[in-house]
Amino acid sequence: MKLEHVTADYQLGPIRSFNVLQDVEMKVESGSFTAVIGKTGAGKSSLLKIMNGLLLPKQGKVTIGDAIITPGKNKKALKSIRKRVGMVFQFPESQLFAETVEQDICFGPLNFGASKEEAKELARKVIKQVGLTADILSKSPFTLSGGQKRRIAIAGILAMEPDILVLDEPGAGLDPKGKLDILSSIASWHKEQGLTTLIVTHDMEDVAQFANNIVIMDKGTVVLHDAVRNVFSNKAIIDKWQLDVPEALKFQMKIEEKTGVKLPKVCLTIEELTESLIEAGLA
Numbered sequence: 001m002k003l004e005h006v007t008a009d010y011q012l013g014p015i016r017s018f019n020v021l022q023d024v025e026m027k028v029e030s031g032s033f034t035a036v037i038g039k040t041g042a043g044k045s046s047l048l049k050i051m052n053g054l055l056l057p058k059q060g061k062v063t064i065g066d067a068i069i070t071p072g073k074n075k076k077a078l079k080s081i082r083k084r085v086g087m088v089f090q091f092p093e094s095q096l097f098a099e100t101v102e103q104d105i106c107f108g109p110l111n112f113g114a115s116k117e118e119a120k121e122l123a124r125k126v127i128k129q130v131g132l133t134a135d136i137l138s139k140s141p142f143t144l145s146g147g148q149k150r151r152i153a154i155a156g157i158l159a160m161e162p163d164i165l166v167l168d169e170p171g172a173g174l175d176p177k178g179k180l181d182i183l184s185s186i187a188s189w190h191k192e193q194g195l196t197t198l199i200v201t202h203d204m205e206d207v208a209q210f211a212n213n214i215v216i217m218d219k220g221t222v223v224l225h226d227a228v229r230n231v232f233s234n235k236a237i238i239d240k241w242q243l244d245v246p247e248a249l250k251f252q253m254k255i256e257e258k259t260g261v262k263l264p265k266v267c268l269t270i271e272e273l274t275e276s277l278i279e280a281g282l283a
């Protein structure tokens, strides 16, 4: 997936927000896991929307596989990218609408031409992928817990069998366990199915634990796109963008300060830190 010189506005009736994306350049490798970070209003959600064709470029070009979106007519390309790029909105459970979980999940596949049988088969498959059991399919979504509803909303997107999954703050509003469960599931789809994944998050623990790459957005522009470890190895970058540092790295910095020993690499998780401390003879 490639974005070249992409600029976009919102026009909602008389209200217009100019250049919510400004000259965005970005290449996302197939099979990568990217965390998009940045302040509120930086354009993170807009970046995901332009990847899914919900927002269209005023200038520039979005290329996803063989589909190209430009400021002109895009009907065929849009149909292709909406199937290819699965978008999970922030608080996606607010968009559940059907009488049963099964109907909700089957909606997307049916819309893209699957038969009833195929759609039901997909529903049975994805309900397991999100860690639920098939008996929930006949229930009303409205009787379920918040975490279950979120999983079902995500299952509905997985049922369209996307190549790229983009999720806008998938852990927002869940308790710590619910959040970790969702993020771990996302990481396992990425690993096991090679699903190209982008998430918007504010949590640097998520970034450190699950993502390979970081995109920092500021004022509608991608200001940095690099490997997670490179970003957290760079003090100037951390300071410039006022990044929160993962817990493990905070510990590492304190240990290095107190002992005067420099560990050979930047540790992003407690596991990495433990190993490095043992190797250095400090534990």
Ligand SMILES: Nc1ncnc2c1ncn2[C@@H]1O[C@H](COP(=O)(O)OP(=O)(O)O)[C@@H](O)[C@H]1O
Residues within 6 Å of the ligand: 010, 011, 012, 015, 016, 017, 020, 038, 039, 040, 041, 042, 043, 044, 045, 046, 047
């Ligand atoms: N539907 C909309 N209509 C008009 N302006 C919008 C809309 N959604 C977002 N914006 C504006 O676009 C800018 C970027 O928003 P957004 O992409 O949601 O940022 P983020 O997700 O980083 O918080 C903000 O200035 C916001 O006010």
Ligand SMILES: [Mg+2]
Residues within 6 Å of the ligand: 044, 045, 046, 168
């Ligand atoms: Mg947002």
